[in-house]
Amino acid sequence: FYLNVLDIPPRPEFGGKKADVGNVNYLQLAVRSRIKLFFRPATLNQSVADAARQVTWSRVNRGNQTFLRADNQTPYFVTYKKIALKSDRDIQSLTQPGMVSPYSVKEFTLPGKNLYGASVIWTVINDYGGYEEGKSSIK
Structure with missing residues (x-):
């Protein structure tokens, strides 16, 4: 709404x-x-950060472009303020993070191709407008 x-x-x-x-x-x-405004039924009692931890990340190659795919199989909208890839040598931030809808997949264009060994560092916006950070692996 x-x-x-x-x-x-x-x-x-x-x-x-x-x-x-x-x-x-x-x-x-x-x-x-x-x-x-988001209406959340009383039966959904998990926090947004917990839902963000359940999002799975994978790499997708399509032609000469590489995408980072976020698969959200939770009943929550997860709004990312920041998404970055951290490898041993480098941190690459995505220029346009956004919202991943419930039970959906969203692909983010990556600035580089070297994702091997990288992890996803993310910041989500919680129910109170604050930020919560986390880290996920790429499968």
């Missing part, structure tokens, strides 16, 4: 009267906010 909120303030009052647009200068700002 999305909650859309639009706040348009009234014209300011000076001396108990509404300001006359022709006589007084003022700055008026309208603020629009869009908030994504």
